[in-house]
Amino acid sequence: RYDAGPYVPRGADLAGLREAAAGCQGCPLYREASRTVFGSGAASARVLLVGEQPGDQEDRRGEPFVGPAGGVLMRAVDEAGIDPTETYVTNAVKHFKFEPRGKRRIHKAPSLREISACKPWLREELRLVEPEVVVTLGATAGKALLGSSFRVGEQRGVALPLPSLDGAGQDGAERAEGVLVATIHPSAVLRAEDSDRAAMYAGLVADLRVAGRLLR
Numbered sequence: 001r002y003d004a005g006p007y008v009p010r011g012a013d014l015a016g017l018r019e020a021a022a023g024c025q026g027c028p029l030y031r032e033a034s035r036t037v038f039g040s041g042a043a044s045a046r047v048l049l050v051g052e053q054p055g056d057q058e059d060r061r062g063e064p065f066v067g068p069a070g071g072v073l074m075r076a077v078d079e080a081g082i083d084p085t086e087t088y089v090t091n092a093v094k095h096f097k098f099e100p101r102g103k104r105r106i107h108k109a110p111s112l113r114e115i116s117a118c119k120p121w122l123r124e125e126l127r128l129v130e131p132e133v134v135v136t137l138g139a140t141a142g143k144a145l146l147g148s149s150f151r152v153g154e155q156r157g158v159a160l161p162l163p164s165l166d167g168a169g170q171d172g173a174e175r176a177e178g179v180l181v182a183t184i185h186p187s188a189v190l191r192a193e194d195s196d197r198a199a200m201y202a203g204l205v206a207d208l209r210v211a212g213r214l215l216r
């Protein structure tokens with residue numbers, strides 16, 4: 001069974017978790033990826049943003065959202081009135097999954113098993129950061145927190161109860177423990193047709209504004 005749980009130290013702070021996550025072999029993705037890409041930001045962050053998985057650049061540099069998608073994201077965060085220094089950014093899956101194509105490495109979506117295996121890391125990040133708002137970016141992050149029936153098109157841009165990941169089964173949970181706003185992935189803006197891009201970006205900013213307004 002794939003499971004990061006046995007690699008997660010008890011009672012660690014974010015630095016301790018990050019260090020332990022570097023050695024995670026809870027699913028097979030560690031074999032091809034260069035390194036674990038753990039979350040980044042302060043434990044005092046008010047907004048916790050969850051992406052899918054590190055991309056090519058993130059895998060090389062060991063930090064989340066430092067590539068093109070991160071550029072779009074941070075511009076949108078700022079435009080939505082959220083202070084980027086008050087954010088913690090992470091991913092549902094902490095290793096880059098890809099298919100080699102010539103010299104390039106093409107992103108592959110993580111499976112539900114891989115998303116589920118990696119959840120113990122996300123659960124600890126949520127527990128330690130205790131953000132006022134969680135923002136999920138795209139389908140994978142939404143599924144990680146809301147279950148496999150999550151559909152970004154139907155659930156984006158509104159305040160939803162954040163389910164607890166504690167003791168939850170495969171598919172989400174019972175107790176609400178905060179608030180979550182779902183939106184699209186910034187990569188979708190980059191992949192969009194020229195004619196759609198501005199509207200998609202505006203939608204991302206609008207959803208992030210909903211999150212920003214929830215900050216007390």
Ligand code: URA
Pocket residue numbers: 051052053054055058063064065066067069070090091187
């Ligand atoms: N896309 C993601 O989902 N996460 C990253 O860290 C980079 C790109």
